[in-house]
Amino acid sequence: MASPADGYSSPVGKTGPLRICLIASSRFPIREPFAGGLEAHTFALAGELHRRGHVISVFAAPGSRLGFPADELGVSSFRQSAAARADVGAPPQRWMEEHHAYLGLMLRLASHGARDFDVVVDNSLHHLPVAMAPAVPVPMVTILHTPPLPWLESAVDVAGSTGTFVAVSAAMSRAWAHAVPSTTIRNGVDPARWTPGPGGPDAVWSGRIAPEKAPHEALDAALLSGRAITLAGPVMDRGYFDAEIGPRLGPRARYAGHLDHTALAQLVGASGVALVTPTWDEPFGLVAAEAMLCGTPVAAYARGGLVEVVAHETGRLAGADDVEGLALAVDAAAALDRVAVRAHAESVHGLSRMVDEYERLFGDMLSGQAAA
Known part of the structure; x- marks a missing residue:
């Protein structure tokens, strides 16, 4: 034993x-x-x-x-x-x-x-x-x-x-x-695995690429906010990806693939804001907690458990399915102090x-x- x-x-x-x-x-x-x-x-x-x-x-x-x-x-x-x-x-x-x-x-x-x-x-x-x-x-x-x-x-x-x-x-x-x-x-979330990153000007979205996660709305919100964005995660629905994601990719919107932990944590930590865009009542929102432990503030839809996960110290919430409201939340979240975001997340979501x-x-x- x-x-x-x-x-x-x-x-x-x-x-x-x-x-x-x-x-x-x-x-x-x-x-x-x-x-x-x-x-x-x-x-x-x-x-x-x-x-x-x-x-x-x-x-x-x-x-x-x-x-x-x-x-x-x-x-x-x-x-x-x-x-x-x-x-x-x-x-x-x-x-x-x-x-x-x-x-x-x-x-x-x-x-x-x-x-x-x-x-x-x-x-x-x-x-x-x-x-x-x-x-x-x-x-x-x-x-x-x-x-x-x-x-x-x-x-x-x-x-x-x-x-x-x-x-x-x-x-x-x-x-x-x-x-x-x-x-x-x-x-x-393990703070030793999701370590603070330097941040940056761009946005990030991570998770399963499927309709209920709606990464296409994250792409739209990032565009409205004037930020480039990188998506990362497994493609669970190829038809959805081809119809909604592929056509939106370009110089300021890229798909990085299904990354291992080290690469994903580096990407999230080097981003200025993480978007979370469920079209269902998200049970918890693990990607939000992971981002916050990297010091990266979150802009998310106020659905399900995300209302409990994303605090005022760590991010901003927009109404469900409100892409324009999410773009405004991106701007507000990106202005938050990364050290405070990490500290709050470590105490609450460790x-x-x-x-x-x-x-x-x-x-x-x-x-x-x-x-x-």
């Missing part, structure tokens, strides 16, 4: 280091460059828990690289037979692969969970861990990273109040209140704060289990 970092006193207290099963995506590996915020969150959470001396076992897509030795809970593969594929109601192969992988994991946890783990943390957004939670003999935490999804909401309804639910923002807690009560633990709260939650869950 790993030893806690020198001088660190775990908030878990007498329970000491824990054996934690962390359930991640069976589709996207936990490795750089990350497919999205969920994978980045899993990487950060697992790494800090490991640093604090906990024993981490991770269920994630093959090829994951966490940066430390961890027990890998294998993702079992599945190929439909010709007879199964011939059924007129056969679901897509990828859907069946995910179903098969999570079903195998949950059956394993149901039979051997008490022997192998103290706590299970579901960070997957898949419905089967939630639906099968009543069969798992150890405390289980499900982290709600999105507004209600049909399959996940159905699983919550079936499983009832089994387990503990954590929302990554108060906005997400309210969105799920009709289905399940949740504790709010806002996401945290990784240690987030993991402190998870450790306290684990301790409360285990104390409750022992009392029961």
Whole structure:
């Protein structure tokens, strides 16, 4: 068992280091460059828990690289037979692969969970861990990273109040209140990985390039503000990119590609302002917290968790889908003091704060289990 970092006193207290099963995506590996915020969150959470001396076992897509030795809970593969594929109601192969992988994991946890783990943390957004939670003999935490999804909401309804639910923002807690009560633990970002940059005259946008993230509106707002802009992130919807992004690129708007952490942090830190432009109620807004830890102020739409993440000290908010208002927010945000932006973000959105709260939650869950 790993030893806690020198001088660190775990908030878990007498329970000491824990054996934690962390359930991640069976589709996207936990490795750089990350497919999205969920994978980045899993990487950060697992790494800090490991640093604090906990024993981490991770269920994630093959090829994951966490940066430390961890027990890998294998993702079992599945190929439909010709007879199964011939059924007129056969679901897509990828859907069946995910179903098969999570079903195998949950059956394993149901039979051997008490022997192998103290706590299970579901960070997957898949419905089967939630639906099968009543069969798992150890405390289980499900982290709600999105507004209600049909399959996940159905699983919550079936499983009832089994387990503990954590929302990554108060906005997400309210969105799920009709289905399940949740504790709010806002996401945290590692200040050692997102270090202060010098800033610059240009704007930056980072994240998944998909319609719900609306980077085309960031391009338009930057143009209105008179700033050049660089986009970075994985292209999740090629049709959207070709229709809305490609035609807007040019001398003052470029796409840098899907960058690894080092290159992305350098880009964000060398920018004068970061734009965040969701067309949905953003569950948290991890890219905003990352930018602010680089000292880069944020101009964002006031949607979902971004209202909680972007404070007056660190950025400016515009009305949802208001490109002209966002351009004005860009100008106002760019004038903020970068040192103050970093200091505020480090105190409010730091990784240690987030993991402190998870450790306290684990301790409360285990104390409750022992009392029961």
